[in-house]
Amino acid sequence: MDRNYQEGPDYPKFLDNNDPLGHFRQRFYVKKDVIYMCGNSLGLASKEADEYTQKAMDVWKEEGIKMWNYDNAKYFLYSDYLAGMMAPIVGADANEIAVVSSTTVNIHQVISTFYKPTETRYKILVDDINFPTDRYVVDSQVRLKGYDPKDAVKIVSPYNGKFMDEDEIINNMTPDVAVVFLPTVYYRTAQILDMDKITKVAKERGIVIGWDLCHAVGAIEINLTDLDADFAVWCTYKYLNGGPGSAAALYINKRHFQMLPGMFGWYGNKTETQFALNQEFEHQQDASGWQLGSPTVASMAGLEGALKIFSEAGMDSIRKKSLHITGYLMFLIETKLLKYGFSIGNFKEDSKRGGHVCLEHDEAYKISTTLKKRGVVPDFRPPNVIRLAPVALYNTYQEVYDLVEILLNIAKTGSYKEVGDNRPLVV
Ligand SMILES: Cc1ncc(COP(=O)(O)O)c(C=O)c1O
Known part of the structure; x- marks a missing residue:
């Protein structure tokens, strides 16, 4: 799969239209207006399940x-x-x-x-x-x-x-x-x-x-x-x-x-x-x-x-898409977010990284909480990691693009600073 990623808003549409696994998404209970990035913690329910x-x-x-x-x-x-x-x-x-x-x-x-x-x-x-x-x-x-x-x-x-x-x-x-x-x-x-x-x-x-x-x-x-x-x-x-x-x-x-x-x-x-x-x-x-x-x-x-x-999907195709879609997420982070204090906390080589991307930031807890308010489901691991898992079987490239736009907006507006320090039992 081509890794010459592009920055613009039409590119994720192109990728989704050419995604050989794209049709599996309809087999899952994906909620409208929610970007679920937590399949590394609890995968989504499928119609078959x-x-x-x-x-x-x-x-x-x-x-x-x-x-x-x-x-x-x-x-x-x-x-x-x-x-x-x-x-x-x-x-x-x-x-x-x-x-x-x-x-x-x-x-x-x-x-x-x-x-x-x-x-x-x-x-x-x-x-x-x-x-x-x-x-x-x-x-x-x-x-x-x-x-x-x-x-x-x-x-x-x-x-x-x-x-x-x-x-x-x-x-x-x-x-x-x-x-x-x-x-x-x-x-x-x-x-x-x-x-x-x-x-x-x-x-x-x-x-x-x-x-x-x-x-x-x-x-x-x-x-x-x-x-x-x-x-x-x-x-x-x-x-x-x-x-x-x-x-x-x-x-x-x-x-x-x-x-x-x-x-x-x-x-x-x-x-x-x-x-x-x-x-x-x-x-x-x-x-x-x-x-x-x-x-x-x-x-x-x-x-x-x-x-x-x-x-039906096969692990070979699943891994290929997983590498490609997480690669796209890392590309967008590097292009748009580094100047706002974000960094990528995982290895970039394919052979050394699994299915999620570790987005690091000193205010990761507050940013993760703000993401949730904005309809994203990430997870936070102390002290400074937001784990994001665009999953091959049900996430889209459009969701990855939208996620990074939301992060960019949170960083630019500083809206995460309103979040208090009291943390719930399950973060
Ligand atoms: C590496 C690892 N081992 C074990 C577990 C715990 O598994 P269980 O809750 O099925 O006992 C987890 C849970 O996330 C895990 O990440």
């Missing part, structure tokens, strides 16, 4: 408990069903994926499975700029094994308070490290880590490695089979548009199917003997064996609809 949620409700209404056997036990085996739809998005085999629980619970599950400390190798390597739930889990898991996180959790910090250096991560992969657990895309800076490079070294050094794909899945192309890491986790409510609190996912490399999960639950039991209700756990030897309890159908049906759209 609505339809499949309604369908699950109808089956429940009609069938009651018989619902579990309805349509070849689709809902009883819903994780497997959705894993089949998810597989092409992350480049894994369907039986390496379970759609289950929340990301936080899944991190507990994979860390408790793969963290097997010995006297000499007992540390988990993480960073200190990832979304904090990952760290909370790691700290609590090392405690459960009797270690002090201050000793057993090894932290790599960003080199300038902001970006991670892959070589520094690799330098810290010392013989006392048992597990490396890192995000693919950083929630604040959108930085993409070189997963191949880090995973390769971890394997050479006999270190277990797993990835948090929350900010990557549905935004960038991923091939877990080629990567050959040990495990991964991700949520489905951001770029995948599965719905608020929709079931998350985990990946277990097929090399590890014979391992026992750290946490057992009856849904991880062999499907054939699950209803024998034996007291001893018989592990189902694929990723579905890492499930815990009953499928949360109400938080999975929307995802079924949302994934249908992904299989």
